[in-house]
Amino acid sequence: MSAVYEKVKGVLVDKFGVEESEVSLEASFDDLDLDSLDLVEFALAAEEELGVRISDEEAEQLETLADTVKLLEEKGAQA
Amino acid sequence: MSHPEVAVTGLGLATPAGLGTDASWQGVLEGASAASTDPALAGLEVDMSCRIPGFDATALLGRKAARRLDRFVQLATWTAREAVADAGLDPEAWDGPRVGVVIGCGMGGAHTWEEQHRRMLEHGPERVSPLLIPMLVPNMVAGQIAIDLGATGPNLVTATACASGATAIGTARDLLRSGACDIVLAGGTEAGLTPLSITGFAQMGALSTRTDDPARASRPFDVERDGFVAAEAAGVLVLERDDDARARGARRRARLAGYGASADGYHVTAPDPEGGGAERAMRAALADAGLAPGDVDHVNAHGTSTPLNDVSEARTLRRVCGEAMSVTSTKGVTGHSLGAAGAIEAGFAALALEHGVVPPTANLTEQDPEIDVDVVAGSPREQAVEVAMSNSFGFGGQNAVLVLTRA
Missing domain, CATH: 3.40.47.10 (Thiolase/Chalcone synthase)
Structure with missing residues (x-):
């Protein structure tokens, strides 16, 4: 597992109250009971934690954590 | 009607x-x-x-x-x-x-x-x-x-x-x-x-x-x-x-018999010292319930512990309902929860009706001599309450009075 994934997982567990056992690369935001407002909030948290900006439009396209980690890594996120 | x-x-x-x-x-x-x-x-x-x-x-x-x-x-x-x-x-x-x-x-x-x-x-x-x-x-x-x-x-x-x-x-x-x-x-x-x-x-x-x-x-x-x-x-x-x-065989804890509302039209925060708005709300609630002012046994007062409210409210109560009823302010215990206060106090009034006991006003050691109503203090008072009134007065001069009766 990548360091970026571990960071994303940490944000979801600490800030969004997701159960650690529910988090996996295949999990969708829907599976984790996070809606579009949560996704915008997630993008803000990712920016704080990883120093890269996800636009609202990009956030809307994200479905799974795998998509999210890929996007963050492409943007040069450093965990 | x-x-x-x-x-x-x-x-x-x-x-x-x-x-x-x-x-x-x-x-x-x-x-x-x-x-x-x-x-x-x-x-x-x-x-x-x-x-x-x-x-x-x-x-x-x-x-x-x-x-x-x-x-x-x-x-x-x-x-x-x-x-x-x-x-x-x-x-x-x-x-x-x-x-x-x-x-x-x-x-x-x-x-x-x-x-x-x-x-x-x-x-x-x-x-x-x-x-x-x-x-x-x-x-x-x-x-x-x-x-x-x-x-x-x-x-x-x-x-x-x-x-x-x-x-x-x-x-x-x-x-x-x-x-x-x-x-x-x-x-x-x-x-x-x-x-x-x-x-x-x-x-x-x-x-x-x-x-x-x-x-x-x-x-x-x-x-x-x-x-x-x-x-x-x-x-x-x-x-x-x-x-x-x-x-449906529900337990009825009390009846909500009357509601009266009014505005002071006086000042943004201070109550009308004559209590005109509060009096109209009390009388409206009693009329709505089909009761006379003298029927009130118990009042859960707005009683905020501010110098102005308590004396003005007590005067109005005395003028409208007389002196026979018990008065308490549960805000001595709970403090003043603003928008929640009228609801929790309606709950306490319902419980006073149900249990036949009136909670005391906390911290009442020397009643203000200008307050001439029977305030319950010290310990709970057993009282067979049939009709209870709960007063709430908001900043802005908005008054709401509920009358509850024993179910």
Whole structure:
């Protein structure tokens, strides 16, 4: 597992109250009971934690954590 | 015109006197003030408040609700669940569109406002949460209860400052009388114990400054009173038409017999010293209940512990109802929970009717000689209460009076 994934997982567990056992690369935001407002909030948290900006439009396209980690890594996120 | 009678079939209370209806009732009967120094208000001129003991949103409502709902919504959501369970109703089974929700709220999401404003100033507008608006707007509390319990009938929030909870209950009563609803969850909530809100009340001169002795600070009707102590709380009543409640074999805890409302049209914060608006609301509530002023046995007073309110209210009570009834202010114990106060006090009035006991006014050691009514102090008083009145008067001169009778 990548360091970026571990960071994303940490944000979801600490800030969004997701159960650690529910988090996996295949999990969708829907599976984790996070809606579009949560996704915008997630993008803000990712920016704080990883120093890269996800636009609202990009956030809307994200479905799974795998998509999210890929996007963050492409943007040069450093965990 | 004759109206269908309305019964209180369920109660939910989360107050500084206790978490839950039973704990709150025990707390007000014990008569010990819940006020204490509040670390969240450290450094302010007034650094005390009355908080609900043990209200842990994560433990009681889950992590998602703890994160996504402002505290004023969390308190009311938990309390609405307690009230519905107490009424023996099953939200899975009820006819949702026939269930209304009317909740009073003075401030809305004060915690959210202040936290997000700080974030914007410190980190810029792009860091402001997308949940800012859904968390802070006052109407969200009724909307969230609809989501939580599938109550999809008429749904609104009333804002009449410190009378909001009583206004909500009166409004709910009308939804039952008109036939618009079969069940209404009615109450009030407030969670404004934040540095900016408390400072605002302190700057008005509304708060007690007895910060060296918080437990003695809220002292309604006492000659040494110097202002109120701010509180958080929520209260929800389940209201149904009396016939419907009987038909389903529900326990009727009290009847909501009358509601009266008025405006002082006098001043933004000070009560009309002549009590004209308050008197009209009291008389309207009694007339609505088909009762005479002399029928009132017990009054749960607005009794905020401010110098102006308590003397003006007591004079008005004396003029309208005479001297035979017992008067208490449960705010001695709970402090003043603003938009929740009218709802939790309607709950305490219902419990006084049900149990035949009146809670004492905490910290009343020397009654103000200008206050010439029979204030219950020291310990609870056993009294077979048949008719109870609950007064609520809001800043802005908005008055709401409820009359409850024994079921």
